[in-house]
Amino acid sequence: MSLLSMTKTNLKALFHGPYTSQFPLKAREPFANTRGHIDCDLSTCIFCTLCDKKCPTGAISVTRSVKATDTTPEKKGTWSIEPLKCIQCGYCVETCNKNSLIMKGECSEPATENVR
Amino acid sequence: MSRTVIPFGPQHPVLPEPIHLDLVLEDEKVVEAIPRIGYVHRGLELLVQKKDFKQYVFVAERICGICSFMHGMGYCCAIENIMDIKVPERADFLRTLWSELSRMHSHMLWLGLWADAFGFESLFMHSWRLREKILDIFEQTTGGRVIFSVCEIGGVKKDIDAETLKNISSKIDEIKKDALEFSKVFYKDKTVAVRTVDVGILTKEQAFALGAVGPMARGSGLSQDLRSTGYAAYGQVDFEPIFETDGDCYARTAVRIREFFQSADIIKQCIGKMPEGEIRQKVTGKPNGEYFMRLEQPRGEVLYYAKANGTDFLDRVRVRTPTFANIPAMLETLKNSQLADVPLLILTIDPCISCTER
Numbered sequence: 001m002s003l004l005s006m007t008k009t010n011l012k013a014l015f016h017g018p019y020t021s022q023f024p025l026k027a028r029e030p031f032a033n034t035r036g037h038i039d040c041d042l043s044t045c046i047f048c049t050l051c052d053k054k055c056p057t058g059a060i061s062v063t064r065s066v067k068a069t070d071t072t073p074e075k076k077g078t079w080s081i082e083p084l085k086c087i088q089c090g091y092c093v094e095t096c097n098k099n100s101l102i103m104k105g106e107c108s109e110p111a112t113e114n115v116r
Numbered sequence: 117m118s119r120t121v122i123p124f125g126p127q128h129p130v131l132p133e134p135i136h137l138d139l140v141l142e143d144e145k146v147v148e149a150i151p152r153i154g155y156v157h158r159g160l161e162l163l164v165q166k167k168d169f170k171q172y173v174f175v176a177e178r179i180c181g182i183c184s185f186m187h188g189m190g191y192c193c194a195i196e197n198i199m200d201i202k203v204p205e206r207a208d209f210l211r212t213l214w215s216e217l218s219r220m221h222s223h224m225l226w227l228g229l230w231a232d233a234f235g236f237e238s239l240f241m242h243s244w245r246l247r248e249k250i251l252d253i254f255e256q257t258t259g260g261r262v263i264f265s266v267c268e269i270g271g272v273k274k275d276i277d278a279e280t281l282k283n284i285s286s287k288i289d290e291i292k293k294d295a296l297e298f299s300k301v302f303y304k305d306k307t308v309a310v311r312t313v314d315v316g317i318l319t320k321e322q323a324f325a326l327g328a329v330g331p332m333a334r335g336s337g338l339s340q341d342l343r344s345t346g347y348a349a350y351g352q353v354d355f356e357p358i359f360e361t362d363g364d365c366y367a368r369t370a371v372r373i374r375e376f377f378q379s380a381d382i383i384k385q386c387i388g389k390m391p392e393g394e395i396r397q398k399v400t401g402k403p404n405g406e407y408f409m410r411l412e413q414p415r416g417e418v419l420y421y422a423k424a425n426g427t428d429f430l431d432r433v434r435v436r437t438p439t440f441a442n443i444p445a446m447l448e449t450l451k452n453s454q455l456a457d458v459p460l461l462i463l464t465i466d467p468c469i470s471c472t473e474r
């Protein structure tokens with residue numbers, strides 16, 4: 001038993017400099033796999049509502065336009081996500097047959113104002 | 117001597133999660149501890165009737181924030197057994213790798229909390245600094261640091277390429293080297309020994325009779341480790357269950373430190389033996405039947421029971437978590453302890469209350 005068993009670790013830490021990252025001076029890059037937030041490419045989405053049905057938390061809502069004559073993306077339907085409900089599981093990305101959904105690495109910006 | 121009852125918890129500086137104990141004291145000595153749980157019950161088992169069996173994987177993962185991978189895996193294994201799905205071999209190896217990484221970061225987390233509980237702040241920080249490196253490996257390979265969402269029924273969702281595997285292997289070496297240096301403090305430091313040696317003794321017979329699991333049982337000399345049953349790829353890697361015989365807090369610390377290094381070794385073996393091939397098996401049909409799955413989590417044995425009825429929604433999922441099984445053993449160690457040791461004795465089982473209450 002000794003009283004100075006931590007000395008080596010402490011001395012090393014003394015000369016090592018900070019172990020923590022120097023945010024915001026040095027921002028941390030997300031890894032390629034990082035699950036940050038979901039984005040939808042509305043130009044390819046066909047509003048099939050599959051992601052809406054499969055999402056385990058019900059974060060996505062998709063509505064389809066009933067008019068078959070509507071062709072512009074804005075009129076074909078709407079796709080929206082409630083970011084606070086989304087758990088970044090990636091299930092919707094797998095489900096989408098059109099590859100319209102993308103999992104982006106960056107987490108969504110923190111809310112700075114109350115938008116209720 | 118007159119007795120005093122003092123409430124301990126649910127909010128207490130040493131408890132990261134809420135559990136309440138009524139401590140019956142004679143002077144400074146605890147004669148009895150009466151537990152009360154139920155502060156963070158979330159009804160996750162009932163959710164199985166509302167989320168379909170594939171969606172429920174994401175719920176199962178959220179039972180615990182530390183062994184989240186093994187919760188997801190336990191549920192997936194149960195459903196795979198009901199549906200008779202053979203998971204590809206590479207997926208089994210990847211599951212083993214992630215399970216062992218979970219064990220490493222869980223034990224490191226515990227060692228940090230443990231150091232903090234006996235007032236060794238810098239040791240706590242070094243433990244958690246090291247744990248961060250393991251979480252980085254998780255983020256790099258699964259995309260998440262706490263909840264991984266890579267396990268699915270029939271395999272895993274993400275593969276790890278050869279380059280990254282090599283990278284992980286060298287990172288594990290680095291982590292091992294770092295951990296070796298300060299794990300000696302837990303073994304050798306006099307101030308640590310004073311707080312842990314001969315504190316909270318649980319004999320082998322008591323551990324067996326009270327149904328202790330995991331490091332709590334292995335610290336008392338019961339050599340039981342579910343990994344020996346060979347689920348996932350454990351049948352193909354070499355390891356022996358680690359146990360100590362003293363049954364005190366020091367022995368349980370030693371078990372966890374040795375398991376940390378054992379896990380590093382299993383990860384290296386997995387990387388060396390990782391076969392090429394598919395990582396997921398297509399799942400068709402609906403589950404019908406029931407199954408008990410037992411896994412070894414960092415805290416001990418977890419039991420997953422699933423009952424399916426041939427529809428998208430299961431009838432029942434029941435999870436018996438290791439902390440729940442260890443509570444009787446914890447109460448036993450609390451008997452005749454000093455009030456000042458109570459925080460240590462609660463922490464010695466590595467309690468995870470959110471798991472326990474689900």
Ligand code: SF4
Nearest residue numbers: 045046048049051096
């Ligand atoms: S599944 Fe894909 S195509 Fe269908 S609504 Fe969702 S994003 Fe659009």
Ligand code: SF4
Nearest residue numbers: 055086087089090092
């Ligand atoms: S990532 Fe998961 S929770 Fe988020 S929108 Fe997609 S399916 Fe829903």
